Amino acid sequence: MTEHRTPLARVRGLGSAKTGTAHFWHQRLTAVANVPLTIAFVLIVLALLGRNHAAAQQILASPLVAIVMLLFIGSITYHMRIGMQVIIEDYVHEETAKLALIMLNTFFAVAVALASAYAIFKLSFGV
Amino acid sequence: MAGSKAPTRPLSPHMQIYRWPLPMAMSILHRITGAGLYVGTLLMAWWLIATASGPNAYATFGAFINSWIGQLILFGYTWALLHHMLGGIRHLIWDTGHGFSQSEREWLSLATAVGSISLTVLLWVISYLSIGGGQ
Numbered sequence: 001m002t003e004h005r006t007p008l009a010r011v012r013g014l015g016s017a018k019t020g021t022a023h024f025w026h027q028r029l030t031a032v033a034n035v036p037l038t039i040a041f042v043l044i045v046l047a048l049l050g051r052n053h054a055a056a057q058q059i060l061a062s063p064l065v066a067i068v069m070l071l072f073i074g075s076i077t078y079h080m081r082i083g084m085q086v087i088i089e090d091y092v093h094e095e096t097a098k099l100a101l102i103m104l105n106t107f108f109a110v111a112v113a114l115a116s117a118y119a120i121f122k123l124s125f126g127v
Numbered sequence: 128m129a130g131s132k133a134p135t136r137p138l139s140p141h142m143q144i145y146r147w148p149l150p151m152a153m154s155i156l157h158r159i160t161g162a163g164l165y166v167g168t169l170l171m172a173w174w175l176i177a178t179a180s181g182p183n184a185y186a187t188f189g190a191f192i193n194s195w196i197g198q199l200i201l202f203g204y205t206w207a208l209l210h211h212m213l214g215g216i217r218h219l220i221w222d223t224g225h226g227f228s229q230s231e232r233e234w235l236s237l238a239t240a241v242g243s244i245s246l247t248v249l250l251w252v253i254s255y256l257s258i259g260g261g262q
Contacts (some may be wrong), residue, residue, distance in 0.1 A: 028222060029214050038212050042250065053182040061177055069175075080165045087162060091228035112168045119175035 023082050030079035037072040044069065061123040073116045081109035149236040157214040159173040167204045205250060210243035 005009075029117055048056050069109055084105045092098045151219035170192075191197045217235045220226045226235055 007248055028219070031219060034210060035216065038208060042208070046250070046254060046257070049254050053178070053185040054187065056178050060175070073171075076164075077168065080161070080168065083161050087158065113173050115166075116172045116175050119172070119179040122179040123175075 023085075027079065027082050030075045030082075033071070033075045034079055037068065037075055040068045041072045057123055060120065063124075066120050068123045069120050070117055073113055073120070075115075077113035079108045081105060084109075135189075149240070150232050153214060153217075153236040153239050156210060157218075160211040160214070163207045164211055167200075167207065168257065170200065170204065194239060202247070206247040209246045210239065213239045213242045213246075243261070 044059075047096055051059070060069065085102055088098060088101045088105060092101055174188055174192075177184040192201060217239055219228070220235065226232065
């Protein structure tokens with residue numbers, strides 16, 4: 001059977017999808033957070049340049065540096081996951097490939113976030 | 128259409144024959160630097176994991192990042208990070224509904240380009256001076 005109703009007629013009266021602007025908003029929220037966190041990250045990297053392992057370990061394990069690094073890691077990986085999803089949705093139109101890439105995108109962002117956070121925790125709590 | 132005279136009016140040009148206006152170039156660079164930073168997080172993760180793993184892994188990372196290819200990647204990463212940050216601030220200004228006039232668009236785009244390049248050079252000059260020539 002051919003669907004004769006227009007797309008507009010089919011959605012009328014169902015209300016909004018409710019989450020339409022969530023990505024837009026989260027992208028801005030993390031963008032604002034990224035500005036001071038990126039400046040802090042650059043300063044941390046500058047402070048670590050040319051240090052030996054023991055000194056680098058000590059600096060990264062200090063509470064303030066570790067907390068800023070964790071916030072930075074969380075904010076940028078969330079931000080880049082949304083950003084890459086937009087890129088995928090813009091250029092990949094084949095449904096299966098698009099879904100696969102969006103899943104891989106999430107796996108990558110979560111893996112980078114957890115691996116980096118794990119390293120910070122290990123530096124902070126030892127063993 | 129065959130045999131008819133070629134129209135003298137401009138036909139909608141495609142990207143590769145467009146004279147790139149600066150805001151357009153900055154918009155495209157914003158996406159490219161964003162994608163570059165995405166891949167670049169692997170470098171950050173490697174650095175943190177290497178530091179957490181011990182002196183040997185840290186030395187391996189150090190050997191890579193101090194090689195010419197490592198320095199080139201890090202220089203590109205620095206520029207991409209600053210360009211994406213300044214471009215992002217420009218977008219946040221636009222989100223408030225300001226900065227859309229012709230002169231403001233040009234000025235903001237120029238500030239993104241000039242700002243990111245000069246800040247990158249400045250940071251690298253500072254880092255080379257502070258550690259005395261790359262080590």
